[in-house]
Amino acid sequence: MAKPKVGFFDFSSCEGCQIELTNYGDADFVELLNHIDIVEFREAMSEKAEHLDIACIEGSFTRKEERTRLEAIRKRSDVVISFGACASTGGINALKNHQTDFQEYVYGKDAGAAHLQSNAKALPIDGAIKVDYKVFGCPMDKYEFLNIISSLLHGKTPEIPDYPVCVECKRNETICRFQEGDHCMGMVARAGCGAPCPEAGIPCEACRGFISNPNEASLVQVLIENGMPEERARNKSRIFTNAMRSDA
Numbered sequence: 001m002a003k004p005k006v007g008f009f010d011f012s013s014c015e016g017c018q019i020e021l022t023n024y025g026d027a028d029f030v031e032l033l034n035h036i037d038i039v040e041f042r043e044a045m046s047e048k049a050e051h052l053d054i055a056c057i058e059g060s061f062t063r064k065e066e067r068t069r070l071e072a073i074r075k076r077s078d079v080v081i082s083f084g085a086c087a088s089t090g091g092i093n094a095l096k097n098h099q100t101d102f103q104e105y106v107y108g109k110d111a112g113a114a115h116l117q118s119n120a121k122a123l124p125i126d127g128a129i130k131v132d133y134k135v136f137g138c139p140m141d142k143y144e145f146l147n148i149i150s151s152l153l154h155g156k157t158p159e160i161p162d163y164p165v166c167v168e169c170k171r172n173e174t175i176c177r178f179q180e181g182d183h184c185m186g187m188v189a190r191a192g193c194g195a196p197c198p199e200a201g202i203p204c205e206a207c208r209g210f211i212s213n214p215n216e217a218s219l220v221q222v223l224i225e226n227g228m229p230e231e232r233a234r235n236k237s238r239i240f241t242n243a244m245r246s247d248a
């Protein structure tokens with residue numbers, strides 16, 4: 001049987017998720033390369049393919065013109081996977097969606113440079129095209145990516161968790177960050193990472209995005225009840241989930 005043809009594409013991102021992929025020191029990824037044909041990958045090759053069995057897309061789209069490019073990728077691909085927070089939820093890029101002076105703030109005197117012009121909200125890829133599977137996280141979890149590809153290769157539906165990080169945190173018997181005076185968003189964040197942040201003594205910032213039905217009002221209430229100023233509590237979930245909020 002011919003190996004599935006796979007392409008990798010990038011949009012607005014730091015390319016950190018692609019770097020995760022190019023860590024060829026990992027035996028699992030090297031094994032995966034025995035089962036797929038990478039036919040398009042700007043970071044590593046100049047060839048292009050007409051048809052793709054699987055297109056993997058990194059980055060959010062922040063320019064109207066990018067919609068056309070995304071539609072073209074969708075048209076020639078059987079399956080589309082968004083990988084990383086930027087592509088799957090809008091990620092940190094979506095912070096700009098409720099700001100007006102972000103370019104000056106970030107780039108200073110270079111804010112007017114042509115390549116920095118972004119004429120639309122930063123949105124996840126499924127804001128433009130149908131996405132079949134999403135790999136969450138900033139950066140994405142490489143093993144979750146491998147699991148999804150592996151499931152597809154075996155004709156199975158990949159399992160993507162849709163329950164809160166708190167579940168994994170409790171399983172790990174980690175002391176809740178709230179008990180240490182921190183403010184954690186694990187109750188609305190999508191699990192699948194194994195809750196490494198609370199385990200390391202760091203609150204969850206929901207880098208994997210929200211679960212399907214997050215109780216945003218309850219999150220704000222809990223943050224306020226635990227001493228966070230109201231405005232900060234209301235904005236707390238913007239860092240990785242700004243494009244997913246009910247007021248996005």
Ligand code: SF4
Pocket residue numbers: 013014015016017018058059084085086087091092137138139140
């Ligand atoms: S999800 Fe994070 S690591 Fe991946 S491209 Fe976006 S900012 Fe970079």
Ligand code: SF4
Pocket residue numbers: 165166167169170174175176177178184185186187195198203204
């Ligand atoms: S530390 Fe965070 S993820 Fe863990 S139980 Fe507390 S709120 Fe949930």
Ligand code: SF4
Pocket residue numbers: 137138165189190193194195196197198203204205206207208209
């Ligand atoms: S614990 Fe939260 S911030 Fe940490 S990796 Fe998981 S979802 Fe991301």
